[in-house]
Amino acid sequence: MTINRLILITAAALLTFSQTSAADDTLTIGFTVSRTGKLNNDSIAQMRGFELWRDELNAKGGIAAGGKQYKVNFVSYDDESANARVQQLYTRIINQDKAQFLFSPYSSGVVATAAIVSEQYGRIMLTTGAAEEKTYKLGNKNLFQVYSSADLYLAGAVQAVKELNSKADVALVYKDDPFSKAVLQSARKQVTEAGLKTALDEAYSPETTDFGPIINKIVSAKADVLLGGGHYPDGATLARQLYDHKAGLKWVTLLVAPDSPNFATLGDAAVGVSVPSQWEPQVSFKPDFGPTAEEFTQRFQAKYAIEPGYHAAGGYAAGVLLQHAIEQAGTLDQATVADVLNKMDVTTMFGRTKFSTNPKEHGLQIGHEMVLAQWQKKDGKLVKEVIWPKAAKTADILY
Amino acid sequence: MIGVVASIIDGVLVGAVYGLAAMGLTLIWGVMNVINLTHGAMIVLGMFALYFLASALGLPPYGAVPVTIVIGFVVGVLVYWIAVHRVIGRAHLMSLLSTFAMNMVLIGLGTALFSTSPYNVPVPLPGITWRGYTFTGTHVVAAVLALLIAGLLYLLLYRTRIGKAIRAVADNREAAELNGIPTTQVLSFAFGLGVALASVSGTLIATLFPFTVLSGGAYELKSFVVTVLGGLGNPAGALMGGVALGLIEGVATPFMPVSWTPIIEFVLFVAVLILFPRGIFAFARS
Numbered sequence: 303m304t305i306n307r308l309i310l311i312t313a314a315a316l317l318t319f320s321q322t323s324a325a326d327d328t329l330t331i332g333f334t335v336s337r338t339g340k341l342n343n344d345s346i347a348q349m350r351g352f353e354l355w356r357d358e359l360n361a362k363g364g365i366a367a368g369g370k371q372y373k374v375n376f377v378s379y380d381d382e383s384a385n386a387r388v389q390q391l392y393t394r395i396i397n398q399d400k401a402q403f404l405f406s407p408y409s410s411g412v413v414a415t416a417a418i419v420s421e422q423y424g425r426i427m428l429t430t431g432a433a434e435e436k437t438y439k440l441g442n443k444n445l446f447q448v449y450s451s452a453d454l455y456l457a458g459a460v461q462a463v464k465e466l467n468s469k470a471d472v473a474l475v476y477k478d479d480p481f482s483k484a485v486l487q488s489a490r491k492q493v494t495e496a497g498l499k500t501a502l503d504e505a506y507s508p509e510t511t512d513f514g515p516i517i518n519k520i521v522s523a524k525a526d527v528l529l530g531g532g533h534y535p536d537g538a539t540l541a542r543q544l545y546d547h548k549a550g551l552k553w554v555t556l557l558v559a560p561d562s563p564n565f566a567t568l569g570d571a572a573v574g575v576s577v578p579s580q581w582e583p584q585v586s587f588k589p590d591f592g593p594t595a596e597e598f599t600q601r602f603q604a605k606y607a608i609e610p611g612y613h614a615a616g617g618y619a620a621g622v623l624l625q626h627a628i629e630q631a632g633t634l635d636q637a638t639v640a641d642v643l644n645k646m647d648v649t650t651m652f653g654r655t656k657f658s659t660n661p662k663e664h665g666l667q668i669g670h671e672m673v674l675a676q677w678q679k680k681d682g683k684l685v686k687e688v689i690w691p692k693a694a695k696t697a698d699i700l701y
Numbered sequence: 702m703i704g705v706v707a708s709i710i711d712g713v714l715v716g717a718v719y720g721l722a723a724m725g726l727t728l729i730w731g732v733m734n735v736i737n738l739t740h741g742a743m744i745v746l747g748m749f750a751l752y753f754l755a756s757a758l759g760l761p762p763y764g765a766v767p768v769t770i771v772i773g774f775v776v777g778v779l780v781y782w783i784a785v786h787r788v789i790g791r792a793h794l795m796s797l798l799s800t801f802a803m804n805m806v807l808i809g810l811g812t813a814l815f816s817t818s819p820y821n822v823p824v825p826l827p828g829i830t831w832r833g834y835t836f837t838g839t840h841v842v843a844a845v846l847a848l849l850i851a852g853l854l855y856l857l858l859y860r861t862r863i864g865k866a867i868r869a870v871a872d873n874r875e876a877a878e879l880n881g882i883p884t885t886q887v888l889s890f891a892f893g894l895g896v897a898l899a900s901v902s903g904t905l906i907a908t909l910f911p912f913t914v915l916s917g918g919a920y921e922l923k924s925f926v927v928t929v930l931g932g933l934g935n936p937a938g939a940l941m942g943g944v945a946l947g948l949i950e951g952v953a954t955p956f957m958p959v960s961w962t963p964i965i966e967f968v969l970f971v972a973v974l975i976l977f978p979r980g981i982f983a984f985a986r987s
Contacts, residue, residue, distance in 0.1 A: 338816030340913075382817060478960065507960050509919070511910035514711050514840075515954040515962075521833055522704030522955065535819045539911055546828060547835040 329365060329372040329634060331624075332401030334391045334416070336408060339383025340508070343534040343562055344613045345408035348431050350606055351617020352376065352405060355625075358601070365625055368632045377401050381412060388412045392419040401425070402634055405620055408613065409533060410434035410452070410481035417445055426640055428624055429665070430616040434484040438658075438666040444636070445665035446643050446657050448620050450672045452481060453488035455578040456529055458674040458690045459555040460489065463527050464496040466553070466701050471501040473525035473551075475516055475540075477532025478505040482557060489529055501525040510536060513543045521549055531556030538565060545571035552701055560677060561611045566684045573684065574700050576676035580612040580652070581619075582688050584696050585673070587653050592622040595651040619652035676700055707834035709951040714836065716947015717844040718905050720940035721851060722920055723927035725898030731934015732871040732891045733789055738800040739780060740924055741917030742807040743896045747773060747903025748912045749811075752820050762824045762908055766846060769904045770897045777896025781889040789888065790874075811914040821911040843905040850901060851940050854894075858936070867891050871934065899924075926970045932980025942981070 333352070336345035356374045359365065364373040377399040381387040388407055395401045396419070404420050406413045408431035417437050420427040426444045429437070433452040438445055463470055472493050476482040483505065493500055501523040506516060520528065528544070528551050531537040537559025544554065545568075553576070559565060560577035583599040593601070598618060602610040610618075627646065631638040647656045647669065656669030674690035678700050687697035722744060729737045737743075747769050754765040784803040788795040826838025858864035866887045869877040878884045906912070906920065927946050931938030946966065953965050973981060 338818050340817075340819060342818050504958050505960065510959075511912065511916070512715070514715075514837075515708060515950070515959050518704055518708050518711065518834060519955060519959075521707075535911060539821075542823075543837075546837045548828070548830060549835075550833065 332395035355621030476530035712951020720943020741921030744903035747900035773897035773900025777893035
């Protein structure tokens with residue numbers, strides 16, 4: 303080899319290496335989204351929350367930690383609302399894409415699977431869209447739950463019903479999946495403790511599209527109140543079929559589905575249906591950092607042309623909380639950031655956030671409270687109003 | 702008590718649609734001894750046909766019914782020539798595999814194009830209310846249309862030349878060929894007809910409930926149960942079997958958790974296979 307060629311090769315090598323070291327510092331966050339399958343409606347809303355946070359943050363220059371600026375880069379895949387895919391994809395995200403932090407997918411069932419993978423590799427995962435408590439009671443170190451847990455979901459509705467009619471007959475009709483079952487397990491106890499009668503208690507398969515038989519049972523049981531549902535497709539179909547069948551219920555609280563702005567497409571079938579909500583645009587928390595609920599709502603609406611529901615807000619909050627933790631830790635080191643998250647007791651546009659540090663239920667959300675929202679007609683248009691707790695309400699209950 | 706009656710009526714209404722779906726399966730089975738495993742995919746074809754015709758092209762939902770019959774027929778004839786023609790008369794396993802493979806291709810294509818997200822076609826129709834229970838308008842119309850189409854099939858099979866040819870080929874293919882009937886063309890026609898029935902039943906089901914690309918599977922299973930109930934190759938039996946299945950579902954649901962219904966169906970399936978291998982309604986065959 304001639305000296306000239308050697309010099310050329312060395313120069314090329316040096317150039318290549320110097321180019322890679324001049325690249326931006328990036329922070330990679332990985333997660334899966336259910337772009338297809340039954341969970342897609344709410345999962346995409348959650349993803350939009352993540353993306354809004356990332357875009358705003360990168361526009362400001364990224365996260366500042368330890369004297370460096372980190373731009374946030376997302377690595378995300380479609381998990382098709384399937385557990386098997388979640389397991390494969392999170393393994394890939396951690397091992398091949400080398401994500402430093404993780405967000406969870408949407409819905410307790412798949413989050414439980416993702417949690418197994420994230421704990422196996424010791425990565426911090428902020429879980430949003432996941433309310434089932436069992437996931438946090440299996441002994442974990444790095445899970446942090448943003449949502450209020452499932453047992454609180456229907457507590458408000460039960461209280462409201464008791465006040466309106468202490469002799470009401472309650473039908474509990476819910477989807478046979480981990481989240482809905484967890485919520486209804488607590489709701490069952492809450493209904494009995496409130497002194498209300500349980501007229502019907504039945505789970506339906508997640509594949510159900512024909513709610514006719516169950517609705518006939520509800521009518522036969524002469525129920526006044528329905529508590530239950532599951533996620534978006536079954537909840538929306540159940541609400542529509544309840545209306546078509548004129549089931550004669552005075553109060554319907556369904557999980558998840560009525561919170562999505564898409565629920566308004568049901569038209570008259572939506573009026574009066576209430577939903578336990580992690581967050582509504584009207585809430586008035588004073589955040590310690592980040593935007594207020596109003597500011598977040600405006601920015602979300604400007605970007606996506608629809609109002610955010612609590613799924614999007616949860617996604618956004620996960621980003622805001624992680625950002626704050628990294629900034630406070632001053633480093634991307636997992637142990638230090640986890641330490642900051644464990645000690646956190648803050649208020650954001652989402653509400654109060656405090657993670658449990660009890661090793662038996664690490665990461666469980668113990669600071670956040672839920673509200674009950676109801677679809678009502680205002681000046682001929684369908685709007686979602688907050689009806690419970692009384693301290694937070696924006697309209698009277700429609701019974 | 703009234704609840705049970707309401708449930709039975711509901712079950713019978715949906716059962717008529719199940720019967721229509723099964724008629725397609727049993728016709729193909731009876732005429733050419735082929736178990737059409739693309740049956741589920743064809744039902745989904747009908748569902749998506751409704752979605753695109755009604756939502757995208759703005760056709761009134763029930764206007765899509767005749768269109769789907771035509772589409773289903775054309776697709777059926779195509780599937781016949783691609784997957785079935787060469788395996789007729791050979792070992793049963795070959796036609797099973799062939800149609801199974803075709804099914805995988807179709808469902809795979811469908812998933813790639815439409816993913817597994819749920820689709821819905823809202824059909825606003827006033828229902829009939831009776832003593833607190835409402836029978837949705839869509840259920841009633843679907844049942845009426847199912848019976849109408851079944852009636853048309855009967856006319857085709859028993860009052861037209863092509864129907865006679867189909868019955869002849871079903872009876873004895875060689876004898877029919879010897880009599881100058883172009884059996885291959887008749888077989889492809891019959892297959893197309895069977896698929897058309899499956900597709901139109903999918904369209905009717907789509908007016909009742911939301912669906913995904915994978916929904917066909919559940920209705921295909923019900924079609925098998927109904928076909929066994931009604932006797933293989935017996936369209937009239939299939940319709941009665943469908944109504945019977947709907948009736949059983951209607952009777953069972955008020956008394957047990959809804960998730961037990963499939964168990965009842967399949968216990969019935971196995972029982973009929975053991976006790977009445979020719980079908981409960983085999984006597985209805987002319």
